[in-house]
Amino acid sequence: MSNTISSNARRHVLKGTVAAMAMAGLASWTKLGFAADAKPLPGYADWKIPGDIIVHSNNTLETKRSAYGTSVITPNDQLFVRNNLPPPDAEILKDRDAWVVEIDGVAKPAKLTLAELKTMGLETTAMVLQCSGNGRGFFPHKPSGTPWKVGAAGCVVWSGVPVRALVQAHGGVKAGAKYMTGTGGEKLPDGLDPLSVIVERSVSADAMEDALLAWEMNGEPISLAHGGPLRLIVPGFTGVNNIKYIKRLAFTEQETKAKIMSHGYRITPIGGTSGPDLPSVQQMSIKSWINAPLPEDGAIKAGRVQIHGVAFGGTHAVKGVEVSTDGGKTWTAAKFVGPDLGKYAWRQFVLEADLKPGEYQLASRATDTSGESQPEARVENKSGYNNNSWLDHSIKVSVA
Amino acid sequence: MSNTISSNARRHVLKGTVAAMAMAGLASWTKLGFAADAKPLPGYADWKIPGDIIVHSNNTLETKRSAYGTSVITPNDQLFVRNNLPPPDAEILKDRDAWVVEIDGVAKPAKLTLAELKTMGLETTAMVLQCSGNGRGFFPHKPSGTPWKVGAAGCVVWSGVPVRALVQAHGGVKAGAKYMTGTGGEKLPDGLDPLSVIVERSVSADAMEDALLAWEMNGEPISLAHGGPLRLIVPGFTGVNNIKYIKRLAFTEQETKAKIMSHGYRITPIGGTSGPDLPSVQQMSIKSWINAPLPEDGAIKAGRVQIHGVAFGGTHAVKGVEVSTDGGKTWTAAKFVGPDLGKYAWRQFVLEADLKPGEYQLASRATDTSGESQPEARVENKSGYNNNSWLDHSIKVSVA
Numbered sequence: 098m099s100n101t102i103s104s105n106a107r108r109h110v111l112k113g114t115v116a117a118m119a120m121a122g123l124a125s126w127t128k129l130g131f132a133a134d135a136k137p138l139p140g141y142a143d144w145k146i147p148g149d150i151i152v153h154s155n156n157t158l159e160t161k162r163s164a165y166g167t168s169v170i171t172p173n174d175q176l177f178v179r180n181n182l183p184p185p186d187a188e189i190l191k192d193r194d195a196w197v198v199e200i201d202g203v204a205k206p207a208k209l210t211l212a213e214l215k216t217m218g219l220e221t222t223a224m225v226l227q228c229s230g231n232g233r234g235f236f237p238h239k240p241s242g243t244p245w246k247v248g249a250a251g252c253v254v255w256s257g258v259p260v261r262a263l264v265q266a267h268g269g270v271k272a273g274a275k276y277m278t279g280t281g282g283e284k285l286p287d288g289l290d291p292l293s294v295i296v297e298r299s300v301s302a303d304a305m306e307d308a309l310l311a312w313e314m315n316g317e318p319i320s321l322a323h324g325g326p327l328r329l330i331v332p333g334f335t336g337v338n339n340i341k342y343i344k345r346l347a348f349t350e351q352e353t354k355a356k357i358m359s360h361g362y363r364i365t366p367i368g369g370t371s372g373p374d375l376p377s378v379q380q381m382s383i384k385s386w387i388n389a390p391l392p393e394d395g396a397i398k399a400g401r402v403q404i405h406g407v408a409f410g411g412t413h414a415v416k417g418v419e420v421s422t423d424g425g426k427t428w429t430a431a432k433f434v435g436p437d438l439g440k441y442a443w444r445q446f447v448l449e450a451d452l453k454p455g456e457y458q459l460a461s462r463a464t465d466t467s468g469e470s471q472p473e474a475r476v477e478n479k480s481g482y483n484n485n486s487w488l489d490h491s492i493k494v495s496v497a
Numbered sequence: 498m499s500n501t502i503s504s505n506a507r508r509h510v511l512k513g514t515v516a517a518m519a520m521a522g523l524a525s526w527t528k529l530g531f532a533a534d535a536k537p538l539p540g541y542a543d544w545k546i547p548g549d550i551i552v553h554s555n556n557t558l559e560t561k562r563s564a565y566g567t568s569v570i571t572p573n574d575q576l577f578v579r580n581n582l583p584p585p586d587a588e589i590l591k592d593r594d595a596w597v598v599e600i601d602g603v604a605k606p607a608k609l610t611l612a613e614l615k616t617m618g619l620e621t622t623a624m625v626l627q628c629s630g631n632g633r634g635f636f637p638h639k640p641s642g643t644p645w646k647v648g649a650a651g652c653v654v655w656s657g658v659p660v661r662a663l664v665q666a667h668g669g670v671k672a673g674a675k676y677m678t679g680t681g682g683e684k685l686p687d688g689l690d691p692l693s694v695i696v697e698r699s700v701s702a703d704a705m706e707d708a709l710l711a712w713e714m715n716g717e718p719i720s721l722a723h724g725g726p727l728r729l730i731v732p733g734f735t736g737v738n739n740i741k742y743i744k745r746l747a748f749t750e751q752e753t754k755a756k757i758m759s760h761g762y763r764i765t766p767i768g769g770t771s772g773p774d775l776p777s778v779q780q781m782s783i784k785s786w787i788n789a790p791l792p793e794d795g796a797i798k799a800g801r802v803q804i805h806g807v808a809f810g811g812t813h814a815v816k817g818v819e820v821s822t823d824g825g826k827t828w829t830a831a832k833f834v835g836p837d838l839g840k841y842a843w844r845q846f847v848l849e850a851d852l853k854p855g856e857y858q859l860a861s862r863a864t865d866t867s868g869e870s871q872p873e874a875r876v877e878n879k880s881g882y883n884n885n886s887w888l889d890h891s892i893k894v895s896v897a
Contacts, residue, residue: 166716167621168654170570175716216801219847221567221835254568254835316566316575401616435621435656436838447619 141184142322149175153243156180160248165388167405167445169435170223171251173315176323179228179249181296181357182283184321185342189282193318193326198310202278202348204268211312211327218262220309222332223254223438225409229335229362229378232475232484238367240481247386247490252407252443255330257311260346264305274348277302279329282342297355298338298362300331300379302348307332307441310343332441333412335378335483337362352377365479381411383471384485385418385446385463387492396497399454405434405447410465414440417464420448424458424491425473431461440466452496460491541584542722549575553643556580560648565788567805567845569835570623571651573715576723579628579649581696581757582683584721585742589682593718593726598710602678602748604668611712611727618662620709622732623654623838625809629735629762629778632875632884638767640881647786647890652807652843655730657711660746664705674748677702679729682742697755698738700731700779702748707732707841710743732841733812735778735883737762752777765879781811783871784885785818785846785863787892796897799854805834805847810865814840817864820848824858824891825873831861840866852896860891 136152138145149164158178160171189196194212209217227250234244243249260277264270281296309330312319319325324341331338337357352358352373363375385408390397404422408415419428431446446461464470475486536552538545549564558578560571589596594612609617627650634644643649660677664670681696709730712719719725724741731738737757752758752773763775785808790797804822808815819828831846846861864870875886 166713166718167619167656168713168716169621169623170654170716172716173572216798216803218849219567219803219805219834221569221845223569223836254570256567256835313566313568316568316570316572318566398616403616403619405619434619435654436623436836436842438836438838442836445621449618 141187142178144320145174145176151248156183157243159243159245160251162247162386162388163391163393164248165407167435169252169438169442169445170254170315173317173320173323176226176251176253177228177249178322179243179336180341181337182281182285182294185283187321189342190321190326193312196326198327198343199345199347200263200267201345202271202274203264204271207267209263214258214263214310214327215312217266218258219256220259221254221256222307222309222330223252223442224330224332225381225441225443226251226253226336226339227381229337229482230480232486232489233481235484235486235489236475236477236481238477240479242480249336252409252438254315254438255309255311255328256313257309257327257330260305260308260310263310263346264348270302270305270348273350274302276300276349276352277305277308277331278347278349278353279338279340279343280345280347281340282344292354293356295355296337296340296357297353298340298358299349299352300334300338304331304334305348310346333380335362335381338379362480362482364476364482367477367479369479371479378482381409382483382485383410383413383415383463383465383469384408385415385461385471385487386490387420387459387461390459390494392492392494394494396495397452399452399496402450402452402496403447404431404450404459405445406461407443408446408461408463409443410440410463410469412440413465413467413469415444415463416466418444418446419462420446420450421460421462421491422450422452422457425460425462425488428462454496456493456495458491458493460487462487541587542578544720545574545576551648556583557643559643559645560651562647562786562788563791563793564648565807567835569652569838569842569845570654570715573717573720573723576626576651576653577628577649578722579643579736580741581737582681582685582694585682585684587721589742590721590726593712596726598727598743599745599747600663600667601745602671602674603664604671607667609663614658614663614710614727615712617666618658619656620659621654621656622707622709622730623652623842624730624732625781625841625843626651626653626736626739627781629737629882630880632886632889633881635884635886635889636875636877636881638877640879642880649736652809652838654715654838655709655711655728656713657709657727657730660705660708660710663710663746664748670702670705670748673750674702676700676749676752677705677708677731678747678749678753679738679740679743680745680747681740682744692754693756695755696740696757697753698740698758699749699752700734700738704731704734710746733780735762735781738779762880762882764876764882767877767879769879771879778882781809782883782885783810783813783815783863783865783869784808785815785861785871785887786890787820787859787861790859790894792892792894794894796895797852799852799896802850802852802896803847804831804850804859805845806861807843808846808861808863809843810840810863810869812840813865813867813869815844815863816866818844818846819862820846820850821860821862821891822850822852822857825860825862825888828862854896856893856895858891858893860887862887
């Protein structure tokens with residue numbers, strides 16, 4: 098394990114700002130942004146950049162707010178990880194093309210290898226991948242679960258076969274099917290009711306229109322950490338609906354009875370009990386946040402400042418973003434920068450501001466093409482899902 | 498060095514297809530795509546994926562054609578490297594924000610730190626970075642220089658300050674300036690005339706409109722291998738015009754007298770002598786190639802095949818791509834897939850074809866928005882620059 102850490106550190110050193118320190122023998126974990134008491138990256142994700150990641154647990158790794166760049170795409174080695182179960186054995190990547198996925202709830206059900214999928218179509222989609230609980234760390238009632246702030250999200254390019262092409266090749270969806278249900282290939286713990294632990298989620302069958310069975314992520318075969326060799330990608334839906342190691346894709350009349358669907362990821366009143374009648378966490382809501390300047394950068398030099406961040410609208414494109422430097426009293430339209438990768442990707446925004454010495458509260462508020470804007474207040478819920486409050490995501494900075 | 502290789506190998510193993518082999522102790526250099534006699538990656542680029550790279554020399558690393566994915570962006574750890582001089586000491590990355598660049602040939606010349614540049618504007622541009630000699634390996638007269646085939650190119654997202662914003666902030670370009678001249682910060686060998694070795698190039702001053710001084714590449718601070726902490730980005734122009742470690746940007750009445758400009762990168766007749774009167778290698782030409790299927794994949798299974806590749810037009814967007822399976826006798830329009838990242842990026846194309854057993858010659862031919870199409874024949878020249886022949890880039894595959 099120590100060898101693993103040092104290899105990552107070396108990689109980071111050579112690419113990063115601390116190269117010369119390291120060359121001069123001055124590197125230390127703290128200087129690498131890797132606090133002495135920080136948890137190490139788990140083995141399956143030890144190729145991530147340690148200084149860019151907050152390790153909450155072996156199954157929950159967060160991107161630091163300060164690590165987000167301005168290049169639209171989040172690199173693989175900075176992207177967050179959230180696993181509901183430990184990842185399968187790396188053995189499943191031995192022969193990627195031999196991976197089998199079952200297609201059911203279509204006129205002609207089939208089992209297909211990844212090699213066969215690759216002959217059936219090709220699409221590439223840029224999409225924000227965001228954990229349902231991103232922003233949970235801002236809820237004052239301290240919900241159980243990982244206290245993510247902004248870093249359980251990234252903008253990723255996926256390549257794979259369109260689900261609609263698969264469905265078409267297999268005679269279409271069976272009459273009466275209302276849901277698209279994906280089943281993950283994680284090994285289930287012995288001695289438990291499988292439905293109590295299996296990662297199986299249902300989304301509206303309509304979501305198949307833009308969904309992929311993807312084998313590539315940001316130009317590389319999907320890693321074990323991110324669901325390789327094959328992952329269901331449902332653009333605009335929160336992370337849990339994008340099933341890793343997918344082994345079955347079925348069009349079903351009913352939602353799965355798996356507990357992760359019936360009780361997990363439901364918008365439940367604080368103090369209440371979760372259950373299938375409560376709203377399920379599915380499509381993402383309009384959201385944005387500022388990535389620079391940040392309080393951890395220390396006092397900002399007075400004068401021109403480029404305030405920048407990211408904005409995304411779930412299943413709707415972002416129409417505009419406003420930025421406030423006074424905690425939301427006044428707002429100014431920011432401008433978009435960089436390429437538009439489609440409605441499921443995030444847009445970068447920037448506001449050039451001339452700031453005099455003083456204290457500022459920086460906030461951003463995005464609006465999507467359906468007219469929805471970020472609210473000031475989060476929607477309170479037991480588990481801390483779907484936080485898109487602009488106030489919660491605002492930051493206080495000093496200008497000197 | 499061996500430790501360096503093993504850390505990369507480990508990283509590749511965990512992300513790649515051979516994970517299980519490695520876990521079972523079966524990994525070998527050849528299985529990692531790293532032939533026993535292959536040269537190791539040089540230290541400044543030892544974080545690249547060894548199995549995805551052909552090491553021609555310490556200064557010339559090529560992406561394998563089989564390594565290109567279908568996610569539009571070329572990841573940093575797969576991207577080619579071509580240095581005209583060895584990179585500067587890594588010390589220059591110790592304090593990136595302290596890097597100084599001189600701006601000259603404007604009304605108010607200045608020296609600016611990278612920290613100051615970051616306050617002056619922000620733009621993000623996706624661009625094909627391609628070595629002038631990419632495709633040299635197809636010239637039958639075997640020009641001196643690296644025999645690149647397709648792998649001295651990648652599509653990269655850059656972030657930095659627009660040069661036009663800098664120019665505006667410094668009173669505009671001086672009257673009479675026709676060129677934008679960038680100077681690299683490489684350490685020059687002692688005892689030689691600096692002009693004979695310095696990396697200094699001039700492009701038309703108009704190119705400043707979309708040029709950047711960039712500090713970020715694909716979401717991460719620019720590595721030493723790729724010109725960090727600061728690189729001049731001139732979208733649509735070949736790699737050599739995108740000056741690494743830039744220390745001076747000047748608007749000049751004349752082209753630089755540096756040898757790399759006056760004699761290097763000139764389209765010279767075979768057997769002739771290079772010189773400033775010959776055409777300089779600047780804007781890229783319309784070009785495309787197929788990345789799959791490839792001969793090295795072995796015999797392809799008869800039936801539906803997804804023939805895919807990339808196409809780009811230099812300073813013009815790609816309008817369309819045709820694909821031939823019979824060596825150019827007949828052509829079929831391919832379709833674009835994936836996001837359009839702007840006119841300087843490449844587009845992915847795909848043609849779905851039903852192939853019966855037999856031998857095929859796969860070719861692609863792109864057309865740009867100015868009406869230019871790839872020619873069948875390369876333009877012969879001494880140093881093997883600007884090869885965009887569709888025939889040279891065609892491949893022969895077997896279907897069984």
